Amino acid sequence: MENKTLYTITIFSENAVGVLNQITTIFTRRQVNIETLSVSPSAIPGIHKFTITALSETEESIKKLVNQIDKQVDILKAFYNTNDELVHQELALYKLSTEKVLEHGSIEYLVRKYNIRVLEISKDCIVFLKAGHYVETQALFEELAEKIGVLQFVRSGRIAITKSPVERLSDMLAKRSEAEERIKESYNKTNE
Amino acid sequence: MKENDTTNEMITGSEALIRSLIAEGVSTIFGYPGGAIMPVFDALYDCKDRIRHILVRHEQGAVHAAEGYARASKKVGVALVTSGPGATNAITGITDALMDSTPLVVISGQVTSSLLGSDAFQEADVIGITQPITKWAYQIRRPEDIAWAVSRAFYIASSGRPGPVVLDIAKDAQTGKCNFSYEKTIFLRSYEPVPEIDHEQIEAAADLINQAKKPFALVGQGVTLGNAENELRAFLEKADIPFGSTILGLSAMPSDHPLNCGMLGMHGNIATNIKTNECDVLIAIGMRFDDRVTGDLNTYAKQAKVIHFDIDRAEINKNVKADVKVLGDVKQTLPKVTELVKPAKHTEWIESFKPLYDKEFEYIIRNELYPDSGEIKMGEVVNKVAEATHNEAICVTDVGQHQMMGTRYFKFTQPRSMITSGGLGTMGFGLPAAIGAKYGAPDRTVVVFVGDGGFQMTIQELGTIMENNIDIKIVLLNNNFLGMVRQWQELFFDERYSETHLKNPDFVKIADAYGIKGRKVTQRDELDDAIAEMLSHQGAYLLEVVVETKGMVYPMVPAGGNITNIILGNGYKI
Structure with a gap:
């Protein structure tokens, strides 16, 4: 594990049926495990964004994998980054027993230390939310588990944006619509 | 882009499918009916004058025939099958087409949409x-999505690097009504x-080529797929670059072209493999460095700029790893590079290939093609058939030893003359692919070489040949063995011939049962006459030649080995 680097793969696709399957089969064939996965509509209507993290010993193997994904007909663009090129975040939810929390006494120091948001308090349970990097959400989980006990815990896949000024997709779409006009024009000319 | 075929009347999805195929210029399809595709076959019944349907005997045959058709004709091959087992029987052919970049549209029926996901019948x-x-x-x-999807399917299958597309049509989409x-x-x-072409890449490529003292080109199927044979020739001739071909690239240039140094890879010519590791600039043109071409990548062309x-x-x-990449269609990129390369002469370099060929001829080829005693050799048969067709035939092969003999010893004068399963290595490909090739190029002689193993994997297509009077020449090279596996057992498994001997039927009788003329040859002195009879016969013909039981395909680079470590057999060394 130590010599592996975590890569974040960003994929923009048409909102077509079965795109996820097309992507995951490429991971399967190349024996790369998906660590986290997050999918949602992007800022551009009709285009979905996938953020996938995967560990790899070499950049080369991630590059080849991304090339194969990028080649799929329904994929608009696929690229990869390392952590230093990204702002990234994960969300985690923690459910604790209200009784156990009250037994524990004050939780102010935990809330301050981890910047916890409290989403729900009922007589049975309390739900915390924490946003952060994996190590941060994991540290909170470990401390809660040790001191109070955690009834349920869930963490989202990573979401990320690049630190470069524009989302690369917008450039690409602009180029593609220029290409579309060019292609249609020449098609009409040859078919007149 | 509107075509004229627009109508305001409501038609069924099946009719929309047929009209869409006609709009794409489809004239021949290969298929097999069944429950979930019956509405399409019903619509086809009214359009027999526009679209010819060839009824195969197994769906695998339909897809291989569509592949052969596409490879011979430059058009998109179309196969039509039913749901469930019809579609799963098509899988091998679809995978074959993906590996060999063959443009196909495979249309499968599917259960009614309300039943999808319910484990419905078929x-x-x-x-x-x-x-x-x-x-x-x-x-x-x-039904209203059919025209749209067919249009996308043909565009995707035929553009860029071609490949197979599947359209899976629910039965109610076939029967429902829509505008067209x-x-x-x-x-x-x-x-x-x-x-898009990057001119910096073009210039960088031309610069490297202009500096090269020992350039060597690798010709792949990309040239054929791009119909860029003339552009390739102009490029190679101007810069005076010797070349070798992948098996799918073989007929892109005539076999007897002075710069043609033969075939690459595991059973390729000695010179092309040795020189790959001696050249200073290696120019790969529309090929993908398959492991059967490169052997061990760690020792492959390390001295060369690529x-x-x-x-x-x-x-x-x-x-x-490429030092210079030239992205684009070779039909466009090659002429741009040709324009920038200086006319050159690499006479000494090209002549250095010759002694290696002479050795190969002496150690291997002479004995394979011109033996005067002993059992009949596979290469001998291939060579005689090629010569008898004046090297003008389309050579289709199945997979195995006979395939390597076909690729090594058949000769070509025209493009699109080598149809074989390269990437997937699909036994059973040959016979149905030859059927497709004949429909794709009806004016050409189509010869298919099969082994006794692969022939029996799709032998049922003799029924298709009988029903449609398809004029293909089947040359069965029978050694009563799965020869290539046997060869590996001999070389790498201590001569332990596990499950490679076949007890075979009387193939000529089988052909006879299908009304196909056949002849079995066991003696060398009958061979010329039998080949002449086969080629002059009107209609399909099965020529079974009983060949050497334990023949070997040499030269051979063991899988994953250095391409210069070549086994020549019979104790010979380079």
Whole structure:
């Protein structure tokens, strides 16, 4: 594990049926495990964004994998980054027993230390939310588990944006619509 | 882009499918009916004058025939099958087409949309199964989506690096009514089939070539797929570059061209493999550095600067690192590079190939092609058939030893003359592919070489040949063994011949039962006469030649080995 680097793969696709399957089969064939996965509509209507993290010993193997994904007909663009090129975040939810929390006494120091948001308090349970990097959400989980006990815990896949000024997709779409006009024009000319 | 075929009347999805196929210029399809595709076959019944349907005997045959058709004709091959087992029987052919970049549209019936996912009779998850083995796989659930999906399918299958597309059409989409309007797809924003030409790459390639003292070119099927044979020839001749071909690239240039040094790879010519590791600039043109070509990548062409021409970005640096990549369609990129290269002469370098060929001739070829005693050799038969067709025939092969003999010893004068299963190595490909090739190029002689193993994998297609009077010449090279596996057992498994001997039927009688003329040859002195009889016969003909039981294909680079460590057999060393 130590010599592996975590890569974040960003994929923009048409909102077509079965795109996820097309992507995951490429991971399967190349024996790369998906660590986290997050999918949602992007800022551009009709285009979905996938953020996938995967560990790899070499950049080369991630590059080849991304090339194969990028080649799929329904994929608009696929690229990869390392952590230093990204702002990234994960969300985690923690459910604790209200009784156990009250037994524990004050939780102010935990809330301050981890910047916890409290989403729900009922007589049975309390739900915390924490946003952060994996190590941060994991540290909170470990401390809660040790001191109070955690009834349920869930963490989202990573979401990320690049630190470069524009989302690369917008450039690409602009180029593609220029290409579309060019292609249609020449098609009409040859078919007149 | 509107075509004229637009109508305001409501038609069924099946009729829309047929009209869409006609709008795409489809004239021949290969298929097999069944429950979930019956409405389409019903619509086809009214359009027999526009679309010829060839009824095969197994769906695998339909897809291989469509492949052979596409490879011979430059058109998109079309196969039509039913749901469930019809579609799963097509899988091998679809995978074969993906590996060999063959443009196909495979249309499968699917259960009625309300039954999808319910384990209905003859339901299979065709999209789930075919997504990893197609360029695009799409399920149609509404009749109004048929024209749109067919248009996309043909565009995707035929553009850029070609490949197979699957359209899975629910039965109610075939029977439901829709308006019909056909618009040809010429653009998809998420799909860039041909990368834009980068002039810096062109210049960098030309610079490297101009500095080269010992350039060597590798010719792949990309040249054929791009119909760029003339552009290739102009390039190679101007810069005076010797070349070797992958098996799918073989007929892109005439066999007797002075710069042609033969075939690459595991059973390729000695000179092409040795010189790959001696050249200073290696120019790969529309080929993908398959492991059967490169052997061990760690010792492959390490001394050379590599220029890689390809239409598929994902192929660049996949196996061999390119110093210069030239992305684009070789039909466009080659002339641009040709313009910038200086006329050159590499006489000494080219002549250095000759002694290696002479050795190969002396150690291997002479004995394979011109033996005067002993059992009949496979290479001998291939050579005689090629000569008897004046090297003008289309050579189709199945997979195995006879395939390597076909690729090594058949000779070509015209493009699109070598049809074989290269990437997937599909036994059973030959016979149905030859059927397709004949429909794709009806004016040409089609010869198919099969072994006794592979022939029996799709032997049922003799029925298709009988029913349609398809004039193909079947040359069965029978050694009563799965010869290539036997060869590996001899070389690498201590002569332990596990499950490779075949007890075979009387093949000539089988042909006779199908009304196909056949002849069995066991003696060398009958061979010329039998070949002449086969070629002059009107209609299909099976020539069974009983060949050497334990023949070997040499030279051979063991799988994963250094391409210069070549086994020559019989104790010979380079």
